[in-house]
């Protein structure tokens with residue numbers, strides 16, 4: 001890649017994050033190089049780019065406003081190919097002051113219809129886990145790596161993840177939870193930028209921008225493998241301990 005091309009892509013990448021209200025680049029060096037090589041991540045539609053005003057600092061506006069502002073910036077997003085078959089964008093929901101945030105992979109059929117994360121059978125299991133942890137669903141914040149349903153519930157592809165991920169990263173920055181639990185392989189690998197199997201990641205704390213992150217199994221996996229529920233409960237205990245620190 002010629003120097004000018006790299007510079008232009010770097011500027012574009014910084015503009016996208018600036019547009020989303022970031023005050024820093026939430027990227028590791030290898031991830032940033034990956035983004036430069038990946039074209040779709042910079043494909044912010046002209047329509048949205050034109051209507052975005054100068055971002056205010058997340059510190060100077062309250063969290064609800066910042067979340068609303070981000071949702072407005074996402075708009076009727078067509079930045080990646082997942083927009084073609086979705087019914088609704090599933091932005092995320094919960095308390096903007098949540099101390100615990102859950103990040104899943106992407107919406108399924110029920111979520112796509114209702115425009116809410118984790119409302120199907122897997123969602124009911126997640127809600128039960130939250131309640132067993134002594135909280136209500138409204139106390140936490142729940143979002144996904146990609147905000148549109150991948151066709152036939154397939155895994156989101158790398159270009160789709162790269163394009164949508166800045167939105168969830170911005171949600172993390174705004175909410176600033178004390179602990180994050182990522183749900184499933186795709187979520188953990190996407191956020192952490194590593195390819196380790198979920199079975200090896202779960203049970204251990206990782207860190208994103210100084211926020212501890214506990215990868216655990218996706219509730220949909222637990223519906224198929226109920227014998228592994230105790231492993232998730234074990235992960236939840238460690239998260240509760242961290243929340244008590």
Ligand code: SF4
Nearest residue numbers: 077080083147148164
């Ligand atoms: S998945 Fe994300 S980037 Fe792709 S169209 Fe939906 S909101 Fe836009």
